[in-house]
Amino acid sequence: MLKKAKLLEIFFIVIIALAAYLLHLKQEFYLVHILSLAGIYVLLALGLNMVIGYTGLLDLGFIAFYAIGAYSAALLSSKGFSFWAILPISILITCAFRFLLGKPLMRLRGDYLAIVTLGFGEITRLILNNWDALTNGPKGLPRVGETIRPITLFSFHLNSEISYFYLILFFVAASIFAIRRIERSKIGRAFVAIREDEIAAEAMGINTSYIKLLSFTISAVFAALAGVIYAHWIGFVSPESFSFWESVFLVCMVVLGGMGNILGIIFGVILLVGLPEFLRITLGGEFVLYRMLLFGLLMVIMTILRPQGIIPEKRRALELKD
Amino acid sequence: MANSAIIFPELVNGITLGAIYALISLGYTMVYGVLLMINFAHSEIVMAGAFFGLFLLSFFLKFTFFQNNLLLLLTSVFLLSMCVSGILGAAIERLAYRPLRKTNRLMPLISAIGVSLFLQNLFMLTLSPEAKPYPSVFPAVNFQLGAVTINSIQIFIIIISILFMVALEYFVNRTKLGVAIKATSSDIETAKLMGINTNSIISLVFFIGAALGGVAGILVGMYYGSIKYNMGFTYGIKAFTAAVLGGIGNIPGAMLGGFMLGILESLGAAYISSAYKDVFAFIILILVLIFKPTGLLGERAQDKC
Numbered sequence: 001m002l003k004k005a006k007l008l009e010i011f012f013i014v015i016i017a018l019a020a021y022l023l024h025l026k027q028e029f030y031l032v033h034i035l036s037l038a039g040i041y042v043l044l045a046l047g048l049n050m051v052i053g054y055t056g057l058l059d060l061g062f063i064a065f066y067a068i069g070a071y072s073a074a075l076l077s078s079k080g081f082s083f084w085a086i087l088p089i090s091i092l093i094t095c096a097f098r099f100l101l102g103k104p105l106m107r108l109r110g111d112y113l114a115i116v117t118l119g120f121g122e123i124t125r126l127i128l129n130n131w132d133a134l135t136n137g138p139k140g141l142p143r144v145g146e147t148i149r150p151i152t153l154f155s156f157h158l159n160s161e162i163s164y165f166y167l168i169l170f171f172v173a174a175s176i177f178a179i180r181r182i183e184r185s186k187i188g189r190a191f192v193a194i195r196e197d198e199i200a201a202e203a204m205g206i207n208t209s210y211i212k213l214l215s216f217t218i219s220a221v222f223a224a225l226a227g228v229i230y231a232h233w234i235g236f237v238s239p240e241s242f243s244f245w246e247s248v249f250l251v252c253m254v255v256l257g258g259m260g261n262i263l264g265i266i267f268g269v270i271l272l273v274g275l276p277e278f279l280r281i282t283l284g285g286e287f288v289l290y291r292m293l294l295f296g297l298l299m300v301i302m303t304i305l306r307p308q309g310i311i312p313e314k315r316r317a318l319e320l321k322d
Numbered sequence: 323m324a325n326s327a328i329i330f331p332e333l334v335n336g337i338t339l340g341a342i343y344a345l346i347s348l349g350y351t352m353v354y355g356v357l358l359m360i361n362f363a364h365s366e367i368v369m370a371g372a373f374f375g376l377f378l379l380s381f382f383l384k385f386t387f388f389q390n391n392l393l394l395l396l397t398s399v400f401l402l403s404m405c406v407s408g409i410l411g412a413a414i415e416r417l418a419y420r421p422l423r424k425t426n427r428l429m430p431l432i433s434a435i436g437v438s439l440f441l442q443n444l445f446m447l448t449l450s451p452e453a454k455p456y457p458s459v460f461p462a463v464n465f466q467l468g469a470v471t472i473n474s475i476q477i478f479i480i481i482i483s484i485l486f487m488v489a490l491e492y493f494v495n496r497t498k499l500g501v502a503i504k505a506t507s508s509d510i511e512t513a514k515l516m517g518i519n520t521n522s523i524i525s526l527v528f529f530i531g532a533a534l535g536g537v538a539g540i541l542v543g544m545y546y547g548s549i550k551y552n553m554g555f556t557y558g559i560k561a562f563t564a565a566v567l568g569g570i571g572n573i574p575g576a577m578l579g580g581f582m583l584g585i586l587e588s589l590g591a592a593y594i595s596s597a598y599k600d601v602f603a604f605i606i607l608i609l610v611l612i613f614k615p616t617g618l619l620g621e622r623a624q625d626k627c
Contacts, residue, residue: 056426126598129385251435
């Protein structure tokens with residue numbers, strides 16, 4: 001069974017890679033761009049899913065760590081660092097922030113945690129917007145005269161949409177692989193145990209605050225990864241990309257797609273990022289205006305009618321049945 | 323540095339803002355009291371209330387009768403818009419929260435975020451994505467009380483807020499329905515056994531909270547002279563901070579927290595940095611939740627799950 005699922009996943013990735021190449025050949029660069037964007041959101045949603053889906057901690061400020069990743073990458077790049085050097089440094093910085101924020105928060109109950117993370121997200125955005133000396137304020141980075149250096153891989157420069165798409169696809173595949181490993185490890189099972197029943201988990205000998213902090217910190221790796229790639233790909237970061245509603249948008253993807261299930265989350269991203277773009281092309285620009293209205297309504301309807309998400313995790317589906 | 327030329331206007335501004343925060347935070351705190359949930363959509367009710375008030379004001383101002391009778395105009399605008407926002411609040415509870423009452427605690431919060439997203443976009447799409455001017459019904463007169471200058475709108479906001487807070491205190495402590503709210507808030511299961519229809523009480527709590535939030539929305543419009551579809555978020559999060567600061571679930575605590583936050587924020591903006599004005603509220607929120615999650619007046623012990 002397991003083998004089959006893994007083969008299916010590899011098959012999907014190959015199909016997507018080929019489809020992207022086909023779009024590239026047909027000069028549909030905008031669609032390749034949307035695919036890359038969806039890839040970035042998959043990375044973010046995978047990270048957020050670790051906190052919301054596995055461990056059951058609602059995080060409403062996840063975008064702040066995406067911002068920290070992207071900003072640290074933009075700053076380091078203008079100082080002359082290469083992508084491959086920035087990647088580990090940014091991940092480290094982002095995880096450090098996440099750890100320091102998470103440390104005192106793990107005692108808090110679910111909804112309080114949600115509000116504090118929301119608060120941290122807003123503080124981050126306000127600081128990015130106001131600390132001109134470091135972040136260049138609302139004008140964003142890089143500053144005039146500076147650039148974000150392009151990514152090079154074995155003397156090959158990544159400069160086309162398709163090459164960035166393959167880079168993102170590679171990291172998405174690697175992340176899925178890593179998360180699958182975590183899922184099946186002792187730590188991954190501890191995450192789920194905490195979600196199911198924190199007191200019971202503690203009674204079983206799980207150090208719950210440590211495991212929660214671990215989940216909280218590891219999730220930042222994916223946010224940082226997405227942020228670093230985004231900064232290099234777009235070549236520009238500004239505070240307005242990291243608003244509270246972006247965090248909400250991510251939560252929507254995870255919740256609608258199916259918390260705790262990787263396939264569900266990818267479906268959620270396709271639904272929320274891909275579908276609007278597809279409908280925009282078929283129905284015209286009008287639809288985009290109604291997008292958020294529809295998502296709000298969908299969130300309410302889904303939590304009532306199908307709280308486990310469109311493609312639920314097996315265990316959660318069972319849990320919600322009784 | 324600390325001269326009275328800055329401190330008094332900022333203090334007056336802080337108290338005015340604090341009165342508004344206090345009114346909004348009552349909605350958060352009462353709902354939290356009975357259901358232990360954060361009504362995330364409350365901020366959008368503030369926004370909706372401001373718009374209802376705007377419609378009613380512009381409608382009534384067409385009649386010369388109301389133009390000449392300020393008291394009647396304000397009474398009818400406030401009462402009507404309170405009813406509409408109250409019904410909106412109760413309807414949100416009925417449609418989006420009640421079906422989720424037995425599920426995981428995070429589900430109502432996610433549903434509330436959905437409601438918030440929906441309402442914000444509904445108002446943006448049906449009305450206007452731009453800020454709308456609020457008609458000024460008051461002649462702005464400055465009064466001099468010793469070294470303190472205060473204008474008529476500030477006085478009005480402070481008086482109205484205190485009036486509603488006193489009325490709420492009276493209602494909750496002195497009437498049968500109010501006592502039923504308190505009973506539901508302290509233990510919903512036992513309240514049920516005592517013959518209280520807790521579902522109606524919950525609806526009532528949402529109605530009252532939303533009505534007060536609607537009033538706060540109108541006051542914001544009057545104070546700043548314009549309203550916008552996304553105005554609710556900032557006020558909502560600050561009022562929530564106020565509720566947490568005072569001890570969530572505690573009505574006098576919410577009032578105290580509101581005034582304290584308003585004053586702290588205004589003084590912080592004046593003396594530290596106005597660019598970081600909004601950061602203060604978040605920092606206070608985080609610090610209170612970490613170090614004293616029960617807040618200043620909260621007595622409810624935190625439950626474990």
